Amino acid sequence: MSGGKCLRIWSGDWDLPSVDYNCLAAMAYCKFTETPVTFQGTNNPFWSKTGGLPVLKHEGGSEYNLTDIINFLRKQGRNAEFGLSKKQNADILAYTSLIEEKLLPALLYCQWVDTKNLDDFTRPWYFKAMPFPFRYYLPASLEKSMDDKVRSMCGCGTLTNADIEKKVYREARECLNQLSNKLGTFDFFYGKNPTYLDAVIFGYLAVLYKTPLPNNPLKHHIQSCDNLVRFINRILHRFFQLTPEETTEQERKESERQQEKQDISDFPHKKRNMIISALVALSAMVGYALLSGLVQIEITETNGEGINNDYEDDFEPDEDED
Secondary structure, X not given: OOOOOEEEXXXXXXXXXXXXXXXXXXXXXXXXXXXXXXXXXXXXXXXXXXXXXXXXXXXXXXXXXXXXXXXXXXXXXXXXXXXXXXXXXXXXXXXXXHHHHHOHHHHHHHHHHOHHHHHHHHHHHXXXXXXXXXXXXXXXXXXXXXXXXXXXXXXXXXXXXXXXXXXXXXXXXXXXXHHHHHHOOOOEOOEOOOOHHHHHHHHHHHHHHHOOOOOOXXXXXXXXXXXXXXXXXXXXXXXXXXXXXXXXXXXXXXXXXXXXXXXXXXXXXHHHHHXXXXXXXXXXXXXXXXXXXXXOOOOOOEOOOOOEOOOXXXXXXXXXXX
């Protein structure tokens, strides 16, 4: 690598620069600290030793998780927490732990455990996004690891999915309320300048708010917290303005999604029309075959003496008949 840094991430969608909360946090911190770095949407965690993204590649090697990436950037002098007090830094650690404990299980449940979301959205998205041949087995591996992680974090080994859902969503709503109260009327959680905490919270909230999941009760709760919605949009507007090429790509993806929805909606009618068309075509071919003599119909009549009258043969009159 020729002196630069490259952050390998899950690519963006739904007006987000990445669809992954950790990737968004790493990207946001790079933006907050004006770190010169290239974002590369690989959609392939296979070569990561942790099996996940983001991965920061640099001259000295690689950083394979969010914590290591942030620590590396701070050692490089890219520190968004410069000037904060010890108490404020301690608060950042406390809130980060709160989010991982209360909000992360709900986010993972929403994407990877909820059956409808998994079948109708998450599985198809990752299958389509991943390169061949990884798309055929990595999504299933991710699904298993995320499901295990949710149950482990919640201590839910014996609970049903319905019980887990109630637990994670209740705790997530409480966490969102705390974050909304903490933010108040400020632009960022510690005033005018964003910090690591803002990067982490942005990653979680943006994914929960922007991902078009069929079942997403937390999106509605975020919508009820106006300051959290403004917080998401503020960071997107200030730090992640889309280039013309990115805008075109987002529009293309949205057009494809709308077409897929239309195809699904039209499917019963299309199937009916196809059946009718096939029957009409079959009738036309049979009619043509009959009229042209390609197919002849033999009508057989059986009387009491077992005599067959074949109407295909020429009728020969009786010679004795007058």
